[in-house]
Amino acid sequence: MTQTSSPIVPQPGIMKIALYEGGASKLAGVENVVKLSSNENPFGPSEKAREAVIRAAHALHRYPNTDHAGLRAAIAEVHGLDPDRIICGVGSDEIIHFLCQAYAGPETEVLFTEHGFLMYRISAHAAGATPVQVRERDRVTDIDALIAGATERTRLIFVANPNNPTGTMVGLPELERLARAVPQAILVIDAAYCEYVGDYDGGAELATRLPNVFMTRTFSKIYGLGGLRVGWGYGAREIVDVLNRIRGPFNLSHVALEGAEAAVQDRDHVARCQAENARLRAWLAEALAEKGVPSDTSCANFVLARFADQDTAVACDEALKSQGLIVRRVAGYGLPNCLRVTVGDEASCRRVAHVIGQFMAERAGTS
Numbered sequence: 001m002t003q004t005s006s007p008i009v010p011q012p013g014i015m016k017i018a019l020y021e022g023g024a025s026k027l028a029g030v031e032n033v034v035k036l037s038s039n040e041n042p043f044g045p046s047e048k049a050r051e052a053v054i055r056a057a058h059a060l061h062r063y064p065n066t067d068h069a070g071l072r073a074a075i076a077e078v079h080g081l082d083p084d085r086i087i088c089g090v091g092s093d094e095i096i097h098f099l100c101q102a103y104a105g106p107e108t109e110v111l112f113t114e115h116g117f118l119m120y121r122i123s124a125h126a127a128g129a130t131p132v133q134v135r136e137r138d139r140v141t142d143i144d145a146l147i148a149g150a151t152e153r154t155r156l157i158f159v160a161n162p163n164n165p166t167g168t169m170v171g172l173p174e175l176e177r178l179a180r181a182v183p184q185a186i187l188v189i190d191a192a193y194c195e196y197v198g199d200y201d202g203g204a205e206l207a208t209r210l211p212n213v214f215m216t217r218t219f220s221k222i223y224g225l226g227g228l229r230v231g232w233g234y235g236a237r238e239i240v241d242v243l244n245r246i247r248g249p250f251n252l253s254h255v256a257l258e259g260a261e262a263a264v265q266d267r268d269h270v271a272r273c274q275a276e277n278a279r280l281r282a283w284l285a286e287a288l289a290e291k292g293v294p295s296d297t298s299c300a301n302f303v304l305a306r307f308a309d310q311d312t313a314v315a316c317d318e319a320l321k322s323q324g325l326i327v328r329r330v331a332g333y334g335l336p337n338c339l340r341v342t343v344g345d346e347a348s349c350r351r352v353a354h355v356i357g358q359f360m361a362e363r364a365g366t367s
């Protein structure tokens with residue numbers, strides 16, 4: 001693969017990693033850009049989290065604590081979990097990375113679905129493991145396909161539930177069936193969008209009961225703290241103990257720890273954001289459907305808008321950009337005819353629906 005004869009080469013798998021592209025946030029020559037490309041909370045974080053971050057600035061000369069005891073206790077209290085079974089990371093991305101580093105490697109496989117989150121493939125390659133992807137059924141995780149895709153080399157199975165970018169999810173009994181069918185692997189339930197579902201524990205109870213189920217969560221979505229980089233994982237003590245051995249002792253800054261602790265305690269903020277998202281998500285999906293753009297029922301804070309073909313999706317994306325609206329193209333997720341639109345505040349939802357409506361009307365007129 002390499003053209004040079006340099007003796008300096010990275011580990012196998014590293015050069016197979018395609019660089020992750022974050023959602024765009026700027027458009028040349030356009031002011032007043034509305035960013036709906038990274039599933040961020042349009043209402044931002046809790047005021048209490050902001051205040052905690054500012055207070056934490058007084059201790060910037062100090063190393064943070066290494067055991068995250070305060071944050072783990074706060075998470076455990078709010079979610080009714082055992083703090084000793086929680087590990088905190090630099091976003092849930094770092095937890096995904098730890099899992100691959102600790103449990104996968106050369107000669108092993110990491111399993112996920114065709115429209116699964118891109119970090120699973122990246123982290124599997126980084127560990128030198130073989131990423132294996134199975135089909136979904138109409139953009140929904142197919143448990144039978146995952147069971148059929150597992151081998152004796154499978155070490156990890158990643159299921160985002162709800163999934164990004166599809167917004168769909170499967171029931172917990174189905175996930176339990178998968179975990180029981182593949183006892184040689186850890187089933188990782190990535191519950192980044194858990195709070196947007198309503199009446200869903202993200203797999204916490206399953207991860208309490210089964211030794212091979214592990215749940216990941218994040219402060220980047222409903223908590224509105226994507227910039228702070230905090231996530232966490234929960235599961236068997238044995239797994240948490242393994243992951244802690246490769247976790248850097250100072251992986252989370254004092255600022256991040258304090259901000260996240262205040263955020264998790266502000267349950268009212270989470271409830272308000274959840275209610276507002278549910279209302280606007282339904283409104284947006286219906287408005288788009290009326291304009292001839294269908295989507296699957298989303299359980300998250302975005303809608304996956306489906307167009308007739310890739311050309312139409314690309315042209316619609318261009319029309320949105322020309323009006324200062326940035327959404328996410330998802331061809332890299334195997335969905336070239338779709339655009340993922342984050343549910344923003346009411347004004348953003350109205351703007352997006354309006355521009356897509358205009359685009360569809362013009363398209364119909366010229367065809």
Ligand SMILES: *Cc1c(COP(=O)(O)O)cnc(C)c1O
Binds near residue numbers: 090092117192221
């Ligand atoms: C956004 C997202 C995450 C969160 O990543 P962080 O590193 O915690 O910011 C995890 N999984 C999925 C599927 C996501 O969409």
